[in-house]
Amino acid sequence: MERQIKTRSEERLSNEEGYSRTRKEGQKLLETAKDLVSKWNDQMERFSELTKPQAEELRNHGKTTFEFAISETGIDEAAPENYAKMKEEYDRSENEVKKSKILLEEYIERMERFKEDLEETINMKIIGVNQKFVNYMSLFGFEGKIEWDMNTDRRGQIRYTLFIKARKEGHRGKLEDVSVKARGGKVGKGVSGGEESLSSLLFALALLQTIETSPGYIVLDEFDSALDEGRKEKVFGLYEQELQRKMIILTPKSHEEEYLYRFSKAYVVHHNPNIPKSMVFKVKRV
Secondary structure, eight states: OOOHHHHHOOOOHHHHHHHHHHHHHHHHHHHHHHHHHHHHHHHHHTTTTTOHHHHHHHHHHHHHHHHHHTOOSSSOTTTTHHHHHHHHHHHHHHHHHEEEEEHHHHHHHHHHHHHHHHHHHHHHHHHHHHHHHHHHHHHHEEEEEEEEEEEEEEEEOOEEEEEEEEEEEOSSOOOEHHHHHHTOOOOTTTHHHHHHHHHHHHHHHHHHHHHHOOOOEEEEESSSOOOOOOHHHHHHHHHHHHHOHHHHOOGGGGHHHHTTTSHHHHHHHHTTTTTTTEEEEEEEEO
């Protein structure tokens, strides 16, 4: 709509220039006509007092002037018609610009309403995720909080940022933003790498509990790489209890028997670098 307004504005300016130019030509022709009429009236008054020789002289002078006038070049005979067309185009362009401005204002108002609705929806979703996240974190002796923010960057684009914060229960420090690492930062001083991984897993679990879709299975890729044995088993049990669906676990710890036989079905991928070739072994429960 902004491009259309700009185009219509340029057309309007062009039409204004043509309209102004044509109007000046018309005014000039009108002034010339008035001058000729005035001279003609003066001549008619003098004609009544002229002698025959004087009249002959004026006739010859007028003839010469007429012949000179009709031989002149560069005079646009269609100037009145062009003026009327330019005026019509100018009025049309002006109306188009007004209509475009009205549409643009309507679109801006509509976008503001959509923006308010989006922010309200996000806020409601965050409240639901935060409640579950706080409960899950308390099971591991942590305080948790989910927050979000909206800002506008240098290019005028709106950015939404999610903050996953955590703190050990009883810790006097501030809640650390463990989501900074995912944005290229570092884990806060009060949260270790394992605790950051735990917070991310519990946030994912809270999010899976609040989204409208319900996938048939969940893939966890090396979810336990930074967890100790106690937290690993507890997180897995929590996922199993809360989600009640199939889980596919990808982890280098699959060779550990105590961990492996927790699953109803298990497959181990073994890679032989000497061939090279990978083989898949199904592990049967005895």
